[in-house]
Amino acid sequence: MAPRVVVVEADGGSRGNPGPAGYGAVLRDPGTGEVLAERSAAIGTATNNVAEYRGLIAGLEAAVELGAAEVEARLDSKLVVEQMCGRWQIKNPGLRPLAAQAARLVGQFTAVRFTWIPRNRNQHADALANAAMDAAAGAPARPAKRAAEQPRQVAAADSPARSAAHEAAARAATTRTSGTDPATTRTSGTDPATARTSGTDPATAPASWEPRPSFTATRLVLVRHGATDYTEQRRYSGRFDVSLSDQGRAQAEATANRVAALAPSAAAVVSSPLSRCRHTAEAIAAALGGKPVRDNDDLVECDFGVWEGRTFAEVRERWAGEMDAWLAATTVAPPDGESFADVGTRSRRAVDALLKAYPGETVVVVSHVSPIKLILRDALGGGDTLLHRLFLDAAGISVVDFWPDGGVAVRSVNDTAHLPSD
Numbered sequence: 001m002a003p004r005v006v007v008v009e010a011d012g013g014s015r016g017n018p019g020p021a022g023y024g025a026v027l028r029d030p031g032t033g034e035v036l037a038e039r040s041a042a043i044g045t046a047t048n049n050v051a052e053y054r055g056l057i058a059g060l061e062a063a064v065e066l067g068a069a070e071v072e073a074r075l076d077s078k079l080v081v082e083q084m085c086g087r088w089q090i091k092n093p094g095l096r097p098l099a100a101q102a103a104r105l106v107g108q109f110t111a112v113r114f115t116w117i118p119r120n121r122n123q124h125a126d127a128l129a130n131a132a133m134d135a136a137a138g139a140p141a142r143p144a145k146r147a148a149e150q151p152r153q154v155a156a157a158d159s160p161a162r163s164a165a166h167e168a169a170a171r172a173a174t175t176r177t178s179g180t181d182p183a184t185t186r187t188s189g190t191d192p193a194t195a196r197t198s199g200t201d202p203a204t205a206p207a208s209w210e211p212r213p214s215f216t217a218t219r220l221v222l223v224r225h226g227a228t229d230y231t232e233q234r235r236y237s238g239r240f241d242v243s244l245s246d247q248g249r250a251q252a253e254a255t256a257n258r259v260a261a262l263a264p265s266a267a268a269v270v271s272s273p274l275s276r277c278r279h280t281a282e283a284i285a286a287a288l289g290g291k292p293v294r295d296n297d298d299l300v301e302c303d304f305g306v307w308e309g310r311t312f313a314e315v316r317e318r319w320a321g322e323m324d325a326w327l328a329a330t331t332v333a334p335p336d337g338e339s340f341a342d343v344g345t346r347s348r349r350a351v352d353a354l355l356k357a358y359p360g361e362t363v364v365v366v367s368h369v370s371p372i373k374l375i376l377r378d379a380l381g382g383g384d385t386l387l388h389r390l391f392l393d394a395a396g397i398s399v400v401d402f403w404p405d406g407g408v409a410v411r412s413v414n415d416t417a418h419l420p421s422d
Helices: 048-066 078-085 096-106 123-135 164-172 229-233 246-262 273-289 313-316 320-328 340-356 369-378
Strands: 005-014 019-029 033-046 069-073 111-116 176-179 220-226 267-272 293-295 362-367 397-402 408-415
Touching: 005 033, 005 048, 019 048, 019 123, 033 048, 033 123, 048 078, 048 096, 048 123, 069 078, 078 096, 078 176, 164 229, 164 267, 220 246, 220 273, 220 320, 220 369, 246 273, 246 397, 267 273, 267 340, 273 293, 273 369, 313 320, 340 362, 340 369, 362 369, 369 397, 369 408
Parallel strands: 005 069, 069 111, 220 362, 267 293, 267 362
Antiparallel strands: 005 019, 019 033, 111 176, 220 397, 397 408
16 A cells, blocks of 8 residues: 655765765655665766755655655755745756656655754765765775664654754755645745745746746647537546547638637647547648657546546446546546546646657647646646636647746637637
8 A cells, every 4th residue: 555645854965076976865654764665876977956856756766666646855965955946046047857756756745744854853965975985096995884773763853852044944955846846936924834835936036927038938839629429428538549529620620710810830730649639639740741640658547437428417427426436526536437637647748748848849739638738737836726716628729938047938728719609
C-alpha cells in the first residue's frame, strides 16, 4: 500500500562552487522515521544551488514512484525553500529550469510543504550528497550515515523541544501548497504558510503579469473535439472511438477557420488518437496549410470503465455510491476505469513534452474534456473543485501561454463565438 504522506530530506553541494557536485535525498515515514528510499548521484561540475535543486527533484521523483499523496520537503538550503515558497525571486537563469521541473513534480501531489531545517538535522541526506561529491571528484567515497544512526530525524523538526528561534525560522521558511502547484505569487493580507496560490512554476516571477521582454512564450491552443452522438445524448465517451456527428463536423470546420485566424503560424497540430479528435485536428491542419497531425496518447480521454456508453442518468441509477465517491475525489476511478489523478499525470506529461519540443512556438492541441480541464486547472492554479465548475463545450477553444521562466497566462477559456448556432 502506497504511503499517503512521506518526508523528503534533500541536500546537495559542490567542492569549489562550481566544482565536483552531487546530491542526496532520503524519504521517510513521518510517523516512524523508517527510511523508505534513498537517492544520490554525482552530477559533474555544478554549483551548490544547482546540486540542492537536483536533490529536491530526486526526492520528489522518488515520492512520486512511491505513490505518495502528500510530501513534507525538508532542506537546509534557505534559498531553495524560499524560492519554492514564492518569497524570493529566481534571478539566476540557470536555476529557473530546475525550479520549473520541481514545480511540475509538486503538481503531482495533493499537498507539499517546504521546511527549512539546520544542517545538523539533515545529516543523512548530507552524507549521501558528500559521497556523491566524492564520486564526482574521483575520490574514495566516504560511507553515508544510515537511518539507524538517526532514527528520530523525522520527528525532530516538529518536536516541542526545539528552540523558539528554530521554530520561528522553520515557520518563516515553510509553505503549504495545495492542488497542483507550489506557491508562485505574493498574496497581500494572507499568511504565506497557508495561502493557495497559482501558476505551475515556483515563484520565478514576482507577479504573473510582469512583462517578460526577453522571453517568448510557448502558446498552447487547446481545442475540444466537435460533438458526437454521445455528446448530444450525454453519454460517457472515454475510450470508445465515437465519430463526429453532422453537427460535430460543422463545428470542426468552423473551429478550423477560427484557429487558422488565431494561430496562422502554428508550429504543429497535436491530437488524441481517437477519431473524434483526429477528424477535428485534420480539419484544423488543413486550414493551416496541410500540416501533419501528430498523435499523442497522453491526450486521450479518461477511461470511464463500465460506465462507457451509458448516460449520466443510467450511471447514477446503477452506481450511485461509486459515482459519489468518484465525484468527491480525483484519486477514485470508475469501476474498471481510470482516475482523474491519472489523467492529470498524463496531461502534465503531454504539456511538458510540448514545451520541450516547441519552445517559443504555438501548438494546437486537440483533446477531450478531461485532459483539457486538467491542463487548465494546473495553469490556473486551481484545486480539484474547478473541474466540476469549468464547462467546456464541444469545439470550444482555450489558450494558455507558458514562459520559460515559469510564468503562465491563461488567455481564454472555452471560446465558442466561432461556432454555428443550433
